[in-house]
Amino acid sequence: MSDNTTLTVPALQERVDAIFRKAGLNEIQAGALARVIVAGERDACKSHGIYRIEGALRTVKAGKVKPDAVPELLLQEGSAIVKVNAKGGFANPAFELGLPALVERARSCGLAALVINDCTHFSALWSEAEGLSEQGLAGLVMCPSYATVAPTGGNKPLLGTNPFAFAWPRVGKSSYVFDFATSVAARGEIELHRRAGKPLPEGWAIDADGNPTTDPEAALAGAMLPFGGHKGSAIGTMIELLAGIMIGDLTSPEVLDYLGTTTLAPFHGELIIAFSPEAFAAGRPGNPFARAETLFEAIVGQGARLPSQRRYLARAKSEADGITLTDAEIKQLERLFALGLEAVA
Amino acid sequence: MSDNTTLTVPALQERVDAIFRKAGLNEIQAGALARVIVAGERDACKSHGIYRIEGALRTVKAGKVKPDAVPELLLQEGSAIVKVNAKGGFANPAFELGLPALVERARSCGLAALVINDCTHFSALWSEAEGLSEQGLAGLVMCPSYATVAPTGGNKPLLGTNPFAFAWPRVGKSSYVFDFATSVAARGEIELHRRAGKPLPEGWAIDADGNPTTDPEAALAGAMLPFGGHKGSAIGTMIELLAGIMIGDLTSPEVLDYLGTTTLAPFHGELIIAFSPEAFAAGRPGNPFARAETLFEAIVGQGARLPSQRRYLARAKSEADGITLTDAEIKQLERLFALGLEAVA
Incomplete structure (x- = not known):
């Protein structure tokens, strides 16, 4: 226990923000990035927590994201599309800028879309989906990444x-x-299987010749497979x-061409669709929020789990007791603060 | 070959329409239903072809769909939601009624939704998705059905x-x-595995106790499973x-409660979302339709198939050479025309 340090959520926010500010990010880039990274750490979603700071800095250092970008909001009268140009910065401050306009349009039109262009994206999408449900809206969020997945029946990375x-929003409960x-x-x-010298489960990947493989090296040289066969391949497309x-x-494929590597955060766009359940359900019997609770109770009542439950438990604990980091993690935060962009390759 | 009869697409449309008119459906119900059924037969999608006529008539006879319903269009100024109340009739004439307004709203707002309420749905959704792409719009269509699928980790039918x-629209090509x-x-x-006395593949179903089963009888008494594990379960939810x-x-689950059986077509609603690629791409580099062709070429170029190719090949053949039905199928069409609702149990 003596090797661990516990920080409150705001205290970790301040530390991560300070690292990004010192590395040259402007206030809006640093603040939004720190918020999404701390949310990941708070929810015990370690793969999207402070571990990501280094990748963000590496992308800045490589000149593939603008640390001082100021996103621009583009609104058009009568349109249900809200556009934000991230101006080559991170997606997160662009999302924060566009969210109020998206919420307003979704409430007035019933549904609306937020398009983020020219952004670098590296966080989990759940934080943006939650940004909508916290406003009483349902939301759908998606974005491409790098070409590492072969379409079903194919043999090369493309998707x-x-x-x-x-x-989906829940009254008085986590979404x-x-x-x-x-x-x-x-x-x-x-990559974790490769490092551990363990074979992959069947069905995860194909080798460079398009044959099924359980060898992680061969998989990294080949392609990953879509979930659920041709159905997941269709959704990815x-x-x-x-x-x-x-x-x-x-x-x-264009992202991979542009970056030439999968070790930097991808540069592309993002699509967020917001629905107002109140507008859709207007004039129909039943309250949509109450009816959704009946569905959730039926899922949980037969022993199935709702997604994100593990994250919400971790969140409650972090908010009550703080976030506990290992000595190595604290040292890394100190190193990143002291060295800034010099700390990354 | 002497047992087969070949009909042109319009000739089959006329015959199916006549069956529905004689069974008491009004002109708009009969016409829309015949169009979607003939489209299924034309595309060699036999499970949604003339085989479905009997189920539609059975649902009429059971009093679970109104054969003379006149759908009602509900438009609201400034909203991107177009609602059509099917008034207890089939979904298809409601879709046909709402489509022009949906297209107009999607073009002016960038995206729009068509909600169909109080309808009976029994056709494949691809015909409605194609109705949008034929207008140059991208479309997403979804609806519930009966509770026959257990959520991942659960043990009872719910979803x-x-x-x-x-x-997605393609210029000069099928969507x-x-x-x-x-x-x-x-x-x-x-059901086909049960009749053939063949075991199911692993992973399709669970028995009434929630254990994996390959026995079709046990599966029908238990529940089917979502595609792609927890991810498909989440999409179904x-x-x-x-x-x-x-x-x-x-x-x-409410549909199944209402009907008490899965042998009648489900009574519920449907959601259709339309996107204008031109509105979304406005002001951005590249033509979205040309760029999509590059993606499709890359999919096909590595030996993968685009979905619906089999249907489109069958369609081209049907449009050139007509639709060939067996003697038994022709006899069944004659029987349904002669007996109407008396022909079904």
């Missing part, structure tokens, strides 16, 4: 791991939220079309 | 096979369209929330 997230890659596994999980091509931003 | 369809159940298999496929609860219509 990204293309995350797909959804949130119903899911957020998953449309590949069977995340690329990081294959839909995300390239809607959240890449339709919004006039890069697809996963 | 429906909840179909999810998507279309990119997918349409699939969010269960591993359709209920009909389990999202469809209950958006296309059942949010639109103020029945969820899959």
Whole structure:
């Protein structure tokens, strides 16, 4: 226990923010980035927590994201589309800028979309989906990533791991939220198997010749597979079309061409769709929020779990008791603060 | 070959329409129903072809759908939601009524939704998704069905096979369209295994105690499983929330309670979301339709298939050479025409 340090959520926010400010990010970039990273750490979602600071700094150092970008809001009279140009900065401050306009349009039109263009994205989508459900809206969020997944029946990386997230608001409770890659596994999980010298489960990947493989090295040289066979492959393709091509931003193969690596955060766009359950249900019998609780009770009542329950338990604990970091994690935060961009390769 | 009869697409349309008119359906119900059934037969999608006529008539005879319903269009100034109340009739004439308003709203607002309430739905969703892409819009279509699928980790039927369809328009080519159940298999496929005395593949179903089973009888008494594990289960739940609860219509367990059987077409609602790629891509580099072709070429170029290709090949053949029906199928059409509702149990 003597090797651990416990920080309150705001205290960790302040530390992460200070690292980004010292590394040259402006106030809006640093603040939004720190909020999403601390939310990951708070929810025990370690793969999207402070571990990500280094990747963000590496992307800044490589010149692939603008640390001083000021996102711009583009509104058009009568349109249900809210656009934010991230101006080459991170997606997170662009989302924060666009959210109030998206909420207003979704309430008045019944549904609305937020398009973020020219952004670097590296956080989990659940935080944005929750941003909508906290306002009483349902939300759907998606974006491409890098070409690392072969379409079903194919043999080469083309699609990204293309995350797909959804949130439904719950009165007085944490939202119903899911957020998953449309590949069977995340690329990081294959990397973990490689390091541990363990074979992959069947069905995760193919080798460079397109044959099924359980060898992590062969999988990294080949391609990952979509979840759920041709159905997941179709959803991954839909995300390239809607959240890449339709919004006039890069697809996963174009992202990989642009960056030349999967070690930097992807530069592309993002699509967020917001629905007002009140507008949709108007004039119909039943309260949609109460009826959703009946569905959730039926799911939980038969022993199934709602998604995000593990995150919400961790969140409650972090908010009550603080976030506990290891000595190595604290040292790394201190190192990143002291060295800034010099700390990353 | 002497046992087969070949009909042109319009000739089959006329025959199916006549069957429905004689069984008491009004002109708009009969016409729309015949169009969607003939489209299924034309595309060699036999499970949604003339085989469905009997189920439609059975649902009429059971008093669970109104054969003379006149759907009503409900428009609200400034809203991107177009609502059509099917007035207890089939979904198809309601969709046809709402489509022009949906297209107009999607073009002016950038995105829009069509909600169909109080309808009986029994056709494949691809025909509605194609209705949008033929107008140059991308579309997403979903609806609940009956509670026959257990959520992942659960042991009882709760979700429906909840179909999810998507279309993207292609200039001078058939649209990119997918349409699939969010269960591993359709209920009909389990029934076919039962009749053939064949075990089910692993992972399709659980028995009444929640244990995995490959016995079709046990599966029919138990529950089907969602495709892609917890991810498919989450998408199936999202469809209950958006296309059942949010639109103020029945969820899959409520549909089953209302009908008391899965042998009648489900009574519920449907959600259709339309996107204008031109509005989304405005002001951004590249033409979205040309860029999508690059993606499709990359998919096909590595030996993968685009969804719906089999349907489109069959369609081209049917349009050129007509639709060939067996002697038994022709006899059944004659019988349904002669006896009307008396022909069904």
